Amino acid sequence: MRWLLLLCLLFGLWQAALAEPQLPAREVPVLLINGAVGPATADYITKGITSAGEAGAPLVLIRMDTPGGLDTSMREIIRAIVNSPIPVATYVSPSGGRAASAGAFILLASHVAAMAPGTNVGAATPVQMGAPAAPGAEPEGEAKDEPGSDKANGSKSGSASERKALNDAIAYIRSLAEMRGRNADWAEAAVRDADSLSAQAALAQDVIDIVARDSADLLAQLNGRTIQVGAAEIRLDTTGMVLAEVEPDWRTRLLAAITDPNIALILMMIGAYGLLFEFMNPGDLYPGTIGAICLLIGLYALSALPVNYAGIALIVLGMALMAAEAFSPSFGILGIGGVVAFGLGATIMFDTDIPEFRIAVPVLGAVAVASLGATLLTMRLALKSRQAKVVSGREQMVGATGRIVDWNGSSGHVHIHGERWRATGGAAFHIGQLVRVVAIDGLTLTLEPAA
Structure with a gap:
């Protein structure tokens, strides 16, 4: 039996030695932006990018389909992308999706900008949300899309706060496009004139890097590309990469609900x-x-x-x-x-x-x-x-009934509601007689015979 066990062990070691070495699968976290960009989305994306960097992931993929959202949340996501120690690829999908308003900013800020056929990007004109600020005051609202407004048509009309918001958005999107080596002139037009592009047109105008049919096609086109991440250049090797969708945690879901x-x-x-x-x-x-x-x-x-x-x-x-x-x-x-x-x-x-x-x-x-x-x-x-009838207080005493306790002439005492009261009356009452209160003066009751 001992010899048989030894032979089995040697056979297993021999098979392991003959087997080809398998490289461990490298997981690429996939973060989802579906719908408007808000505080919950920003919390989810920033945490996902931070966790991926700490885990040493080779890449972060953001799959996006958004009509836009809040300016503060958008900037929080962009800060996380810009400061990420690993490449971040943003992929506008599925077909029919869009990267409008805040989505255009996020796409241009990513290390890799990709779109699926049938998607579009642009319409990033900011519009003040909330009460308008006083002339010369800093804008206090958030940003949203409203193509066709005076600002979207390039008009210089509007309050000082509106012009500030427009110029600030133009400078911000140009800086992001220039940082990634993309078409900054079109980026400005997307804000000033609410310009939009299809996926193929965006690729032809150097707004994005890749048009991919699906995630597998995107990874295949990313293979061998050199990405500038901070001061370092990273050459992507997507061989053996596995996409792993990251679900929002309970805190993000609670934040999204409230x-x-x-x-x-x-x-x-x-x-x-x-x-x-x-x-x-x-x-x-x-x-x-x-x-x-x-x-x-x-x-x-x-x-x-x-x-x-x-x-x-x-x-x-x-x-x-x-x-x-x-x-x-x-x-x-x-x-x-x-x-x-x-x-x-x-x-x-x-x-x-x-x-x-x-x-x-x-x-x-x-x-x-x-x-x-x-x-x-x-x-x-x-x-x-x-x-309703009064059931407590001085007013309730008027009309109440009780019985005479003692009486002498025109005054005496009466028992009402378990209490002994001083009373007066125009008639000579006898002890035990049933009487009714017709008035109250201080602590003295005025009585009359009860019916």
Whole structure:
């Protein structure tokens, strides 16, 4: 048995020695940009590039199809690409996809710019989002696409802040194109005139490096290319590379959920009503705790999104008026005014043409209807309370009945609600007689015989 085991071991070693050595597969992380570029996308891309660099990946591939997005998020992604220790290739796919607005900036900033047939790039004109700044002030909003505007047509009209935003975007995209040795004149036209190109036209005008049918074709065309990464030149060897799609982690998914303007608005409403119910019923704890958490999360989402401060002011005013209706019923004037102010504020709070960063009309209608329902419920309770019989306080004593405890002449004492009161009356009452209170003066009751 020992000899048999030894022979098996020797045979296995012999087979291993005869086998051809297999190179380990090199994984290329694939990061996805689908839809508008926002805070969650920036967090996902920057973390993916950083992790790939720390893991020593040979390349990072960003597969992109975006209509544009927020300026701050775009710049955060570009900083991660420019400072990456490894090459970053951005691939606009699938066919029918686009790299518009912020996507054009990201594509031009990448070490390798590639597109699939049937895609397009461009339309990168910035448009101020939110309330316009004062003349001479720095732009405070974010950027979005709006081809056909005065700025897109190269007009010099507009406020100083708009001209600053346009010139800043032109200088930024030219610097990115020049850094990568790409067509800086077309990059300027993409911002100034909202120019766009198809994949083949972009390749012919030296805007991109590769037109690839799919990811495998892209890796094949990348093989042997020399890429400038920082001060070093890296020669790509894509032989044996394996693409591995990187899924967003739970933090990125949570950030994507709460930075949805519809979710942010709903969270703020839950927070406001939770605190309102807690103030109306101190000690319940549940409404106050849940409301405070939702309100803080909603405010965090607003801090990460471009907002119009006039819209936020109207929302705050609407909440204040609805709360005033609950505490000081005005039979609908304050409550309905609050609903109108809240609806107008929610409508203009996110001023953008990008669907992912607009409040959906059904959500806005549902929130407005819920607020109006709460106001009408408050009005109904207020009217009902005015018609109801008083059950406590001085007013409740008038009309109450009790029995005489002792009586002498026109005054004595009566027992009402378990209490002994001093009383007067125009008749001579006897002990135990049933009487009714007709008036109260200080701590003295005026009585009459009960029916």
